[in-house]
Amino acid sequence: MDLLVRGQYVLTDALERDAGVLTDAAVLVSGSRITAVGDWRALRRANPKARVVGNGKQLLMPGLVDAHSHGRALSPIQKGVLNDYLENNLLDWTFMPVFEPELTAALGAWRHLRSGCTTIHHMGFDTDGPQARRRCETAIRTYLDAGIRLAFAPGVRNVDKLVLDGVGFLDTLPRELRTFAEPLVHLDSKRIEEEYFALFDHLHRRFASEDTRVLLSPSWAQAVTESFLLRAKQTADRLGKVPIHMHCVQTPIQRAFSFRKYGKSAIAWLDDLGLVDENLTLGHAIWVTEEDIERLATRRASITSHPSCNLGMRNGLACACCTSCTASPTTT
Numbered sequence: 195m196d197l198l199v200r201g202q203y204v205l206t207d208a209l210e211r212d213a214g215v216l217t218d219a220a221v222l223v224s225g226s227r228i229t230a231v232g233d234w235r236a237l238r239r240a241n242p243k244a245r246v247v248g249n250g251k252q253l254l255m256p257g258l259v260d261a262h263s264h265g266r267a268l269s270p271i272q273k274g275v276l277n278d279y280l281e282n283n284l285l286d287w288t289f290m291p292v293f294e295p296e297l298t299a300a301l302g303a304w305r306h307l308r309s310g311c312t313t314i315h316h317m318g319f320d321t322d323g324p325q326a327r328r329r330c331e332t333a334i335r336t337y338l339d340a341g342i343r344l345a346f347a348p349g350v351r352n353v354d355k356l357v358l359d360g361v362g363f364l365d366t367l368p369r370e371l372r373t374f375a376e377p378l379v380h381l382d383s384k385r386i387e388e389e390y391f392a393l394f395d396h397l398h399r400r401f402a403s404e405d406t407r408v409l410l411s412p413s414w415a416q417a418v419t420e421s422f423l424l425r426a427k428q429t430a431d432r433l434g435k436v437p438i439h440m441h442c443v444q445t446p447i448q449r450a451f452s453f454r455k456y457g458k459s460a461i462a463w464l465d466d467l468g469l470v471d472e473n474l475t476l477g478h479a480i481w482v483t484e485e486d487i488e489r490l491a492t493r494r495a496s497i498t499s500h501p502s503c504n505l506g507m508r509n510g511l512a513c514a515c516c517t518s519c520t521a522s523p524t525t526t
Contacts, residue, residue, distance in 0.1 A: 196244040197223040200234050201254030218250060226405070257312025257343075262439070262477050262498040265316035265333060267302035268293075277506040280445050281357070295333035303340035313343040317411050317439060317477070320355070321348035322386055326393055334401050346401070347439055348393055349411030352386035352418050355379075358451045387422045391429065398433065407437070415442040415460050415476075416451055420467065427469050435473050439498075442476040445509055449481035461486040470495050478503075480510045487513065 200220045207214035220237045222230040222244065230237060234250065248254065271277065273290045299316075306314050314337065321330065330348055337344045357363045360379035364372055398408040410426045412418040418440075430436040443449050443460050452460035461482060464470050472494040479490075479497040490497070499512045 196229075196241055198237060198241055198244040198246050199223065199254060200246060200248035200250050201252045202250050203253050204231065205253070205255035206231055219254075220248075221254060255310075258310045259313040259315075260306060260311045261315050261475075262500065263302070263314055263316055264319055265295075265298055265302055266293075267298040267305065280507050280509065281447055283507065284357075295329045296336055299333040299336035300340060303337050303342045307340065307342055311342075313345070315345040315347065315409070315439070317347045317409075317413075318349040319413055320350055321393065322350045322389060326389075327396065330393065330397055331400075334397070334406070338406065343405050345407040345409055345437075346397065347409035347411035348390065348397065349413035349440075350386055350390045350418070351413045352381060352383040352390070352422055354417045355381060358416060358447065359455070383419050383422075387419065387425065390422075391425060394429070398436070410436055410438045412438070412440045414448075415440050415464060416448055416455070423464070423467055423469060427467070430473055437473055437475060438469065439475045440477065442479050443481040443486075444478035445507075446481050459483055459486050461489060465489055465493070472496075478509065478512065480504065480512045482513065 198220050202218060204216040204219035204221065205214065206216060216232070218234050219232060220234040221228055222237055222241060238244075238246075270283070270287065270290060275283070275286045275290050277283065278286065302314065302316075306312075316333065316337070318330070326348070330346070334344065334346050337346070354360045356375060356378040360375075364375060364379055367375060394408070394410060402408045410430055412422055412426050415423075426438055430438050442464070443452065448460070452458070452463065456463040458466075459482070461470065461476075461479075462485070464474075470489060470493045474493075475496040475498060476490075477498050478500055479486075482490075497512065504510060504512065
């Protein structure tokens with residue numbers, strides 16, 4: 195049965211300002227498609243058997259999109275860990291409880307739909323280990339059962355999980371702490387890479403569709419190997435430009451580390467590898483240079499902005515308003 199959704203105001207195009215708002219209008223949905231938008235009375239006369247939702251007193255607008263979420267549904271504070279600088283929180287988060295995906299995906303979908311978000315991007319943080327496939331499949335099925343549109347990106351780091359420049363960090367530790375930290379620093383990067391792309395290929399074959407996207411996510415630009423990044427780009431191109439989404443220069447420490455490791459900004463390094471194009475989205479991208487901003491604009495890459503996270507972790511403000519200014523820290 196067709197669905198006729200009625201609103202006192204129907205927002206069709208925010209860029210058109212007043213011209214993009216219809217009064218006493220409706221949207222006709224046939225199956226999974228919007229087939230008409232227009233005057234309520236005219237659409238009702240033309241579709242007398244359609245089921246009506248709304249009484250003409252509501253605001254009707256397109257669903258919002260959450261372009262970057264880690265699928266946890268609960269904040270770290272709700273799980274007992276206060277906000278701090280990212281580099282400190284990485285250690286604190288290891289003590290947070292890990293809930294089953296049936297719970298987190300269901301709660302996350304419910305909270306998003308309730309707040310008007312009809313599409314969610316679930317970006318994994320460390321989607322590795324023997325339970326990775328089961329947890330991913332369960333989360334995807336739970337989201338789809340809830341009726342939310344989904345972009346799902348398994349994500350991993352295959353170097354520097356403990357700290358940036360983990361090998362150098364080990365040299366600063368006393369023997370007893372070094373023994374504890376070594377397994378967290380000396381990772382089998384190639385094995386993590388192979389397991390990640392096997393997982394991605396499986397999820398993409400099984401779940402990718404018109405309404406469900408499976409994306410690639412080298413979790414941090416600074417915490418994956420060059421071979422991993424190049425393989426992600428090759429995989430994306432081979433499968434018809436699958437989007438690549440990764441965190442990048444979220445903190446001033448990451449910015450400084452990039453210049454020390456690569457001799458240039460992280461974005462310039464990614465561009466040298468051929469990754470910066472319209473297919474790339476960078477999460478945060480706060481600590482960028484003027485040249486970085488120009489480069490991203492020229493290559494038509496995108497960023498996602500995270501005001502609440504950036505405020506809570508004191509990362510700074512993402513500069514998205516012009517190409518003549520650089521990112522600057524907050525003063526609060």
